[in-house]
Amino acid sequence: MSKxxxxxxxxxxxxxxxxxxxxxxxxxxxxxxxxxxxISEELGMSLTSVIRIVDELMAEGLVVEEGEKEWSGxxxxxxxxxxxxxxLILGVDLGGxxxxxxxxxxxxxxxxxxxxxxxxxxxxxxxxxxxRVINALLTSAQETELPxxxxxxxxxxxxxxxxxxxxxxxxLAWNDFPLKQRLAERxxxxxxxxxxxxxxxxxxxxxxxxxxESDLVLLTIGxxxxxxxxxxxxxxxxxxxxxxxxxxxxxxRSCLGQQYPGFGAxxxxxxxTGIANRAREWLxxxxxxxxxxxxxxxxxxxxxxxxxGWAKEVMEETIDYLAQLIAAITTIFDPEVILLGxxxxxxxxxxxEPIRKRLLGTLLEVPEVRPSKLGERAAVMGAIAxxxxxxxxxxxxxxxx
Numbered sequence: 001m002s003k004x005x006x007x008x009x010x011x012x013x014x015x016x017x018x019x020x021x022x023x024x025x026x027x028x029x030x031x032x033x034x035x036x037x038x039i040s041e042e043l044g045m046s047l048t049s050v051i052r053i054v055d056e057l058m059a060e061g062l063v064v065e066e067g068e069k070e071w072s073g074x075x076x077x078x079x080x081x082x083x084x085x086x087x088l089i090l091g092v093d094l095g096g097x098x099x100x101x102x103x104x105x106x107x108x109x110x111x112x113x114x115x116x117x118x119x120x121x122x123x124x125x126x127x128x129x130x131x132r133v134i135n136a137l138l139t140s141a142q143e144t145e146l147p148x149x150x151x152x153x154x155x156x157x158x159x160x161x162x163x164x165x166x167x168x169x170x171x172l173a174w175n176d177f178p179l180k181q182r183l184a185e186r187x188x189x190x191x192x193x194x195x196x197x198x199x200x201x202x203x204x205x206x207x208x209x210x211x212x213e214s215d216l217v218l219l220t221i222g223x224x225x226x227x228x229x230x231x232x233x234x235x236x237x238x239x240x241x242x243x244x245x246x247x248x249x250x251x252x253r254s255c256l257g258q259q260y261p262g263f264g265a266x267x268x269x270x271x272x273t274g275i276a277n278r279a280r281e282w283l284x285x286x287x288x289x290x291x292x293x294x295x296x297x298x299x300x301x302x303x304x305x306x307x308x309g310w311a312k313e314v315m316e317e318t319i320d321y322l323a324q325l326i327a328a329i330t331t332i333f334d335p336e337v338i339l340l341g342x343x344x345x346x347x348x349x350x351x352x353e354p355i356r357k358r359l360l361g362t363l364l365e366v367p368e369v370r371p372s373k374l375g376e377r378a379a380v381m382g383a384i385a386x387x388x389x390x391x392x393x394x395x396x397x398x399x400x401x
Contacts, residue, residue: 269321303317
């Protein structure tokens with residue numbers, strides 16, 4: 001075999017059992033309540049195998065029996081349900097300026113929340129603040145006396161998920177930061193570290209706007225710009241864990257050969273900060289310096305709603321840039337839907353229809369674009385999915401046809 005070629009291998013009997021277990025658990029999670037016979041029929045597994053797997057899941061507390069219900073032919077069949085309400089996770093979306101943390105169960109119910117609207121921490125200070133948030137969530141979770149399955153953290157940067165090393169997170173001044181190791185020194189729970197937008201996309205897939213899809217892209221526009229890519233129900237990280245770093249998309253040939261340390265070319269134009277900066281350029285000489293300094297992207301959107309000419313010009317440029325980005329995402333990944341999230345998405349009513357009109361006739365098919373449903377909770381919802389998969393030895397399969 002030539003060097004560098006990926007080596008194929010067969011799967012073991014133990015892995016086959018785990019695959020069947022994953023399929024069974026996912027079906028129960030999505031279709032509760034459901035009978036063992038129905039599981040057997042839908043998955044094409046023997047009833048004996050289904051009974052064994054369900055018994056294992058019940059022993060772990062992930063599945064419970066609902067009771068006897070009338071079934072076809074008048075026979076009573078015992079049905080089982082996903083027992084998500086009895087398992088907790090701690091999830092934290094660690095933003096560059098904001099933090100959102102929650103205690104949630106596997107059903108996606110939020111039991112306790114913590115918000116920090118603004119922080120100025122960097123490097124080790126960010127870690128200490130994160131741990132204070134985790135400690136507060138842990139105290140709240142322990143009061144329920146329910147089992148805590150793990151801790152999920154969304155980070156605004158490039159993450160090697162398996163090892164939990166944050167390769168780069170400019171907003172936190174983290175470079176090759178061993179976050180999972182540092183947290184494991186303090187907490188004896190399973191820990192999942194992922195890019196925040198990737199987790200948010202997974203959250204939308206399980207609990208939000210992407211509930212009926214298996215391939216989607218969540219485009220978040222806030223302090224920075226990122227895309228969470230879901231292919232066949234799983235996060236797509238890319239070869240270097242940099243898939244979705246669309247803030248570095250080059251919107252014009254003039255961007256070639258330039259240096260963009262920290263934040264990329266597109267981020268400098270259509271992130272919340274970029275929109276505000278372009279508005280300042282339009283208004284320079286027409287507003288007081290202190291007014292310009294205080295200007296935000298939301299101010300631009302509100303001014304556009306009121307028909308102010310300068311704001312409409314900034315919005316036209318913003319829509320053009322986003323349409324170019326969405327066209328690129330569509331031609332490369334062909335997702336079922338593209339979701340808009342992040343702070344800027346609160347004004348998605350000003351963006352979605354104009355973007356669609358710009359793309360009509362330019363693409364083979366214009367994708368459906370809609371706003372995210374979960375907002376600030378999306379990454380925590382994704383942590384639920386990630387931790388359930390990690391702690392239950394979860395497998396996802398794809399059959400080639």
